[in-house]
Structures are given as structure tokens and as C-alpha cells.
Amino acid sequence: MAKVLITTVPFGEKSRVPIDLLEKANIEYVINPLGRKLKESELADMVGEFDGLIAGTEIISRKVIERASKLKLISRVGVGLDGVDLLAARNLGILVSYTPDAPVLAVADLTIGLMFNSLRGVHIANSEMHRGKWIRHFGRRIQDVTIGIIGAGRIGAQVISILEALDVKRILVNDINQELQMHLVEKEFIYKEADVISLHVPLTDLTKNMIRKEQLLSMKSDAILINTARGGIVNEQDLIDVLNNGYLGSVAVDVFEQEPYVGGLSNIERCLLTSHMGSMSVDCRTRMEVEATEELVRYFSGLPLQGLVPEYEYDSRGLA
Amino acid sequence: MAKVLITTVPFGEKSRVPIDLLEKANIEYVINPLGRKLKESELADMVGEFDGLIAGTEIISRKVIERASKLKLISRVGVGLDGVDLLAARNLGILVSYTPDAPVLAVADLTIGLMFNSLRGVHIANSEMHRGKWIRHFGRRIQDVTIGIIGAGRIGAQVISILEALDVKRILVNDINQELQMHLVEKEFIYKEADVISLHVPLTDLTKNMIRKEQLLSMKSDAILINTARGGIVNEQDLIDVLNNGYLGSVAVDVFEQEPYVGGLSNIERCLLTSHMGSMSVDCRTRMEVEATEELVRYFSGLPLQGLVPEYEYDSRGLA
Numbered sequence: 001m002a003k004v005l006i007t008t009v010p011f012g013e014k015s016r017v018p019i020d021l022l023e024k025a026n027i028e029y030v031i032n033p034l035g036r037k038l039k040e041s042e043l044a045d046m047v048g049e050f051d052g053l054i055a056g057t058e059i060i061s062r063k064v065i066e067r068a069s070k071l072k073l074i075s076r077v078g079v080g081l082d083g084v085d086l087l088a089a090r091n092l093g094i095l096v097s098y099t100p101d102a103p104v105l106a107v108a109d110l111t112i113g114l115m116f117n118s119l120r121g122v123h124i125a126n127s128e129m130h131r132g133k134w135i136r137h138f139g140r141r142i143q144d145v146t147i148g149i150i151g152a153g154r155i156g157a158q159v160i161s162i163l164e165a166l167d168v169k170r171i172l173v174n175d176i177n178q179e180l181q182m183h184l185v186e187k188e189f190i191y192k193e194a195d196v197i198s199l200h201v202p203l204t205d206l207t208k209n210m211i212r213k214e215q216l217l218s219m220k221s222d223a224i225l226i227n228t229a230r231g232g233i234v235n236e237q238d239l240i241d242v243l244n245n246g247y248l249g250s251v252a253v254d255v256f257e258q259e260p261y262v263g264g265l266s267n268i269e270r271c272l273l274t275s276h277m278g279s280m281s282v283d284c285r286t287r288m289e290v291e292a293t294e295e296l297v298r299y300f301s302g303l304p305l306q307g308l309v310p311e312y313e314y315d316s317r318g319l320a
Numbered sequence: 321m322a323k324v325l326i327t328t329v330p331f332g333e334k335s336r337v338p339i340d341l342l343e344k345a346n347i348e349y350v351i352n353p354l355g356r357k358l359k360e361s362e363l364a365d366m367v368g369e370f371d372g373l374i375a376g377t378e379i380i381s382r383k384v385i386e387r388a389s390k391l392k393l394i395s396r397v398g399v400g401l402d403g404v405d406l407l408a409a410r411n412l413g414i415l416v417s418y419t420p421d422a423p424v425l426a427v428a429d430l431t432i433g434l435m436f437n438s439l440r441g442v443h444i445a446n447s448e449m450h451r452g453k454w455i456r457h458f459g460r461r462i463q464d465v466t467i468g469i470i471g472a473g474r475i476g477a478q479v480i481s482i483l484e485a486l487d488v489k490r491i492l493v494n495d496i497n498q499e500l501q502m503h504l505v506e507k508e509f510i511y512k513e514a515d516v517i518s519l520h521v522p523l524t525d526l527t528k529n530m531i532r533k534e535q536l537l538s539m540k541s542d543a544i545l546i547n548t549a550r551g552g553i554v555n556e557q558d559l560i561d562v563l564n565n566g567y568l569g570s571v572a573v574d575v576f577e578q579e580p581y582v583g584g585l586s587n588i589e590r591c592l593l594t595s596h597m598g599s600m601s602v603d604c605r606t607r608m609e610v611e612a613t614e615e616l617v618r619y620f621s622g623l624p625l626q627g628l629v630p631e632y633e634y635d636s637r638g639l640a
Binding site for chain 1: 434458589
């Protein structure tokens with residue numbers, strides 16, 4: 001009987017379908033006993049007895065994988081692969097699957113909401129009102145600003161399509177895929193020109209610390225920066241320093257270098273902070289959990305897999 | 321030389337155009353010396369020496385108007401006329417103008433932002449994160465819910481048109497104008513069916529306290545109620561009671577019975593509160609101030625007025 005560890009949190013909370021799938025397939029499962037994102041060492045200590053992982057964003061490094069002597073499949077709930085050492089997994093014959101389409105609509109929805117919110121200073125007014133302070137903030141309408149999108153993959157492209165439906169007057173896009181049917185500009189141009197900058201790139205060796213003090217200071221002094229992609233793309237300490245010096249209009253951050261997040265951004269009122277909730281709409285989260293579980297059930301039922309991570313993801317690791 | 325009191329706050333802050341218009345027309349002006357919404361008695365004490373008012377949402381009652389012995393024109397920055405005793409003004413030969421189109425885009429923009437925000441629990445997560453608390457909230461995507469719009473005048477219609485562009489699957493509309501090109505439903509149906517209920521009616525004797533405990537409790541237990549229209553349409557004490565009993569998902573409130581607001585909603589974390597910022601986008605606020613000032617300049621230059629409040633606004637007062 002296959003035995004599976006579910007590390008992602010939450011799991012099976014809004015829909016029992018993924019749990020039912022496992023039980024129907026006679027797969028034994030253990031749900032993350034700590035109820036939060038596991039640290040590398042915690043996962044390494046647990047992983048030895050399991051044949052499969054239904055994984056979140058935790059670090060699945062070579063160190064973890066070398067302890068996973070029975071592991072055959074890592075089935076990621078979601079799209080980012082920054083936590084997974086793909087080459088180590090391949091070396092040890094472990095397959096990796098993911099659910100890249102399932103979170104798209106939810107992450108784009110949160111991103112658009114953060115744009116509206118930040119442009120009107122809603123989070124600042126709300127925090128003041130809860131302290132009994134009445135200040136009428138000026139803001140800007142979403143149609144009336146220049147929005148820069150860095151990364152036009154699945155999620156970035158969906159954000160762009162919503163902005164187009166909203167009739168936003170000027171959308172600037174940067175992406176490494178030169179075949180996109182959009183007019184692409186340099187990142188540096190976006191930093192300088194955009195009123196709102198939203199990140200939709202994966203975390204890789206190329207994008208880690210992509211936005212440091214230098215990039216932040218090249219933005220408009222009242223620019224709004226939104227990160228619903230991955231912590232680490234924006235250097236957090238640099239961001240805190242720049243904000244504390246009064247630069248940037250506001251920032252909205254859903255993702256952090258270390259999660260759960262504890263740190264200096266929490267002390268800055270104009271930081272709009274959420275707890276890695278991009279994919280957390282009931283419908284998308286359920287779809288992600290179900291798709292990742294179905295993939296795992298397929299594996300242990302001897303059926304062909306449908307969500308294997310494509311070869312180019314491995315290739316890009318080889319290059320880095 | 322005409323002398324004008326500008327009561328609305330802020331005024332001329334983001335654009336000097338309205339100030340320049342007054343100076344060029346040789347109109348003497350005084351800007352609200354208290355820097356906040358005036359109370360009825362404060363305005364009554366001030367108003368006697370002025371020929372014109374550039375007015376905000378403060379109460380311009382019969383008591384105020386009877387003290388305004390020189391007043392010829394009230395030029396409202398914005399659309400709501402709930403503060404103005406139109407019949408008293410007419411009896412004493414005072415004209416009333418307003419700028420009903422100028423705030424539309426800004427109020428609709430804030431409303432849509434509050435919907436996105438409330439549906440994903442952004443304000444709750446933000447307040448938790450600023451207290452060092454990491455909770456991943458489930459939410460719903462805006463496309464995936466039923467949204468009820470009460471009042472499909474200028475602003476309500478604009479909200480509907482944005483929701484349609486966003487491809488929201490089900491929009492329910494209530495309005496007293498039966499000639500609208502939309503399928504209208506009863507308010508009671510909206511209370512029962514909608515996941516998000518947004519108010520876009522003026523404050524009149526008919527809409528005052530339109531939503532009391534009974535109406536709130538007829539909504540879904542996780543419904544989201546949004547009021548960017550006027551305080552007083554929702555009974556605030558009833559709203560506080562219902563929320564404190566754990567009913568309703570969350571509420572977003574931009575407008576209050578008394579402004580600046582001080583009260584119990586501030587102690588409820590799932591209340592998203594803003595400080596009457598609906599019209600406060602730089603572009604719309606500027607347009608409102610300029611239009612109201614232009615109207616006043618027209619009057620004192622002997623030119624025909626363009627923004628006079630239409631007759632049906634007076635008629636509806638006669639009926640009440």
C-alpha cells in the first residue's frame with residue numbers, strides 16, 4: 001500500500017474530494033502534522049517513509065531528496081518549482097508533477113484587487129479608521145495609470161487580459177519569451193515609466209534578488225510595487241530600507257523569502273501584506289488539490305501521468 | 321465683489337485650477353477654516369456674509385439657509401443632495417447646482433476595489449500580518465459570485481458596466497427606474513441571493529434606514545455588504561450588532577451617518593473602512609472642484625448656469 005505525505009497547508013479543508021480520491025485509491029496518507037509550511041530539516045526528518053509527496057512551496061532540496069529513499073513522485077499543488085531541486089530528483093529517479101493552470105485565475109484576481117486597493121490607499125485608510133483617524137486620501141483610478149507587468153506567462157498574461165478588459169490606458173510588458181503577441185519593453189523601462197509594477201516571474205537563479213535597492217530607486221517615487229509571484233525576487237531588506245526612507249507610494253506583498261513571514265515590512269503601514277493567498281480562492285485551491293491528488297493516484301494506479309513538469313524546466317536548471 | 325465660502329474639504333489641493341478660476345473672476349473666497357466637514361451650527365454661524373457657497377456634504381438645512389441672507393447660489397462639489405434643504409433654498413430664492421457626472425468613475429473604481437478586497441479577505445490578512453499573525457484566508461473570485469446592485473443611476477450603472485467587463489457571472493439589479501435596459505429584481509431578492517450587495521441609491525426619506533437588522537439578517541450569513549453611497553442608508557447600530565453576533569462575511573463602508581466617523585465599526589476587524597474617499601481620485605476630484613467653481617463663476621459673471629439641480633429632485637422632496 002502506497003504511503004503519501006501531504007505537506008501543503010491547507011488541504012482538504014473546503015472540499016473533501018482530494019481526501020476521498022486518496023481513500024478510494026487505497027492510498028495511506030499523512031497530512032502535515034505541523035499545520036504550517038515545513039522547514040527543510042523537518043521535511044528531511046519526515047520524508048523517509050513515504051512513496052509520494054503532495055507538496056506545497058516548502059524546500060525540497062537535494063538534502064531532503066537524499067533522505068527520501070522510497071519516494072517515487074512529488075506532486076506539487078500549484079505552479080512554482082523554486083522549492084524543488086529538479087535535477088536531484090531526476091538523478092534519484094523521482095518524478096515531479098505540478099498543476100500550472102489551476103492557480104492562474106485566483107492569483108490574477110488577487111493581483112488586480114491589490115492594484116485597485118493600493119491605487120486608492122484603501123489599506124492605509126482602513127488602518128487609520130480602525131485607530132479612529134479620519135484622513136481622506138487622494139488616489140488614482142486604475143484606468144488612469146501606466147501598469148508594468150514583468151513576466152507574461154500564464155498568470156501575467158491573465159492579469160494583462162483583465163487590465164485590458166478594464167480599459168487601462170497603458171500596459172507595459174516585459175518577458176523573455178520574444179514570441180509573445182505583445183509589444184515587449186525592457187524591465188528598466190518599466191521601472192522608470194510605470195505607476196504600478198506587478199511581478200509574475202518564477203523564482204530562479206536569474207530572478208532571485210532581481211529587484212534590489214538600485215531597481216527600487218529607479219522607480220517613480222510614488223510607484224506601487226506588487227509581488228504575488230515569489231518572495232526573494234524583491235530583496236526584502238532593500239525594500240524595507242527604501243520604504244523607511246519614504247520612497248515608493250506603497251507595496252503589496254503576498255509572498256516572502258521565509259513563510260510564515262515575520263519581519264520589518266509588518267511595521268510599515270503603507271505595505272499591504274497578505275499571507276501567500278494568491279491561489280486561495282475556494283475554486284482554484286480545490287482544483288489545485290484535486291489535480292495534484294489525481295496525478296498521484298494515477299501514478300500509484302499505473303496510469304499515464306498528465307502533469308509532469310516539462311523538460312525546459314530541467315534544462316533551465318542545468319544552465320544556472 | 322462677490323464673496324464665497326468654500327466648505328468642502330479638501331479644495332484646490334491637487335490642482336490650483338479652481339483657485340485660479342476664482343481669482344481670475346475677482347471673486348473673494350474663504351476656504352473652510354476648520355479643515356473638516358462643518359457641523360450645521362458652525363455653518364449657520366459662518367454663512368451670513370457670503371454670496372455663494374462651494375459646498376461639500378455638510379448639512380445645509382432650513383436653519384442654515386435662513387441665516388444666509390446674502391446667499392444666491394449653492395454650488396455642490398459632487399452629486400448627493402441629501403444635505404441640502406432644496407425646498408427651503410427655493411423658498412428663499414437660492415439656486416442650487418451640482419456636478420453629478422464628475423465623481424462617477426472614481427466612486428465606481430473604489431467600489432470595485434472594495435469588492436475584490438472583501439471577497440479575498442485582503443483587509444483582514446493585512447491587519448493580521450501587521451500584528452505578526454499568518455493566516456491563509458480562503459476567498460472567492462469576483463467572477464464566481466452573485467453581485468447585487470441596489471440603485472442603477474449614474475454610479476450603479478458604471479459599477480455594473482465594469483462588472484460586465486470583468487465577466488462576473490451573475491449580476492442582480494434593483495432600481496425604481498423601470499425603463500432601464502436591464503432585468504430588475506426586488507431588493508428582497510437581492511438580499512437573499514447575492515454574495516456581494518453594493519448600494520448606489522441617494523439618501524432620501526425613502527432610503528434612510530433602508531437596511532436595518534431585518535434586512536441584514538435576510539442576507540446570506542457570509543454576504544459582503546458595500547456602501548459607497550451615503551451613511552444612514554444602512555442603520556449603523558444595527559450593522560454593528562449584526563456583525564458582533566458573527567453574521568455577515570464582511571462589510572466595506574466608505575460613508576457614515578456622522579463624518580468624520582467615530583464609532584463601533586472601527587472595533588470590528590472584518591469591517592473595511594475608508595474615509596468617504598469614493599470621489600477622491602485626483603482626476604475626478606479635480607473635475608468636481610473645477611465644475612462647481614465654473615458654475616459659481618458663471619453665476620457671478622451673469623452667464624447661464626449649466627449644472628442646476630433638475631426639477632425632479634425638488635419634486636421628490638415635495639412628496640416626502
